[in-house]
Amino acid sequence: MKKAVLILFTAVSIFMSCSENESRVKTTDNKTQGKRDQIFVVSTITIINDIVKNIGREKVKTHSICGVGIDPHTYHATPVDPKLVSKSDIIFINGLNLEHWMEEMIKFAGGAKRVETVTTGITPLTDDKGFGDPDPHAWFDARNIKVYADNIAKGLISIDPENEAYYKSNLEQYILAIDSLHEWILREINSIPEDHRVLITSHDAFRYFGKAYGMDVKGLQGISTEAKVQTEDVKNLIDFIKSKNLKSVFIETSVNPKLLEQISSETNANIGGTLFSDSIGNEDSPEGTYIGAVRHNVNTIVNALK
Ligand SMILES: [Zn+2]
Incomplete structure (x- = not known):
């Protein structure tokens, strides 16, 4: 179709x-x-x-x-x-x-x-x-x-x-x-200890990022937010976070944060910050350009996981 x-x-x-x-x-x-x-x-x-x-x-x-x-x-x-x-x-x-x-x-x-x-x-x-x-x-x-x-x-x-x-x-x-x-980006992500380089987000928007810069990525939803989240997806992600003892997960500006906040509350992982995924920031802010939004993302990821 x-x-x-x-x-x-x-x-x-x-x-x-x-x-x-x-x-x-x-x-x-x-x-x-x-x-x-x-x-x-x-x-x-x-x-x-x-x-x-x-x-x-x-x-x-x-x-x-x-x-x-x-x-x-x-x-x-x-x-x-x-x-x-x-x-x-x-x-x-x-x-x-x-x-x-x-x-x-x-x-x-x-x-x-x-x-x-x-x-x-x-x-x-x-x-x-x-x-x-x-x-x-x-x-x-x-x-x-x-x-x-x-x-x-x-x-x-x-x-x-x-x-x-x-x-x-x-x-x-x-x-x-x-x-x-x-x-x-390469230098910044390299400054995170190798076993902390895991990026958990609301949806799978960061697979190209993970591949290019050496991070494992996992989204609660697939590559489209149209996908329905199953109870099993939530449980699997909670198990994954616990098994890796991950300390942060990340919400996204263009996706409802509710489920990820719930996952955070059921694990030891805090909300590491908000990332720009499918949209950049407001025009008059430093994140209102692609470069500014990516710099924000990388700084947020590094601060939370380092
Ligand atoms: Zn997307």
Whole structure:
């Protein structure tokens, strides 16, 4: 079923590429007035939206469909979403089955739209709970963000080729920042004693992070918060925490913390802090960028487990 949706969505994306010339004509018209209007870019999640801002800077006006703290797995469209989608020059989605609601939204938006999948080129991890679904949380391996940024730059250049050098220069700078973030995460996680490097969270959003930076990760829910938590899942996680004598578990800004708080109360593990998983922080806070949110996560994890 999910595969069918994915195939359909790819078909929609290909069809929508045909609107490219339309966008180009519009931006060229604006230039005749002496000042080019910004491109309007819609992203599905705040993480992608932040990367768009870094690559597009003052050439783009941006909007994230899922706002700060919103869970993209269970998102329900608001009446304003299709309107913004229909006004957009280009839409960036994560893909890997994260935004299964997007196809419907584009249908409601009524117009052919340019849709780019920012994970194109990334080999996804799959769900280890036996469903074989791709794990959408590729953004937590910082090296994957370079692929996201590259795809975003290509998308922006395709609708605004006159500013190619500008986008490419911003991309280069952003990639340098991401490279140093990646090195910093490695050093920080390495400072945690090896047997404490276990990350327990509400849902399986950190498997790419664990693989890239050497942590065991375990989520109460699977890779989607749509999965129902069984009593057995709770019991297994409690047993696991007790057997490893883990001292902290972590809640997430976009997921209800209730069950994890219950697990914490039934074990010796405290709540080590709140992590950003499927959303970054408020725009005017230090965690309001991908880099800031990841730095917050790593500092929180290190402080709790060291
Ligand atoms: Zn998630």
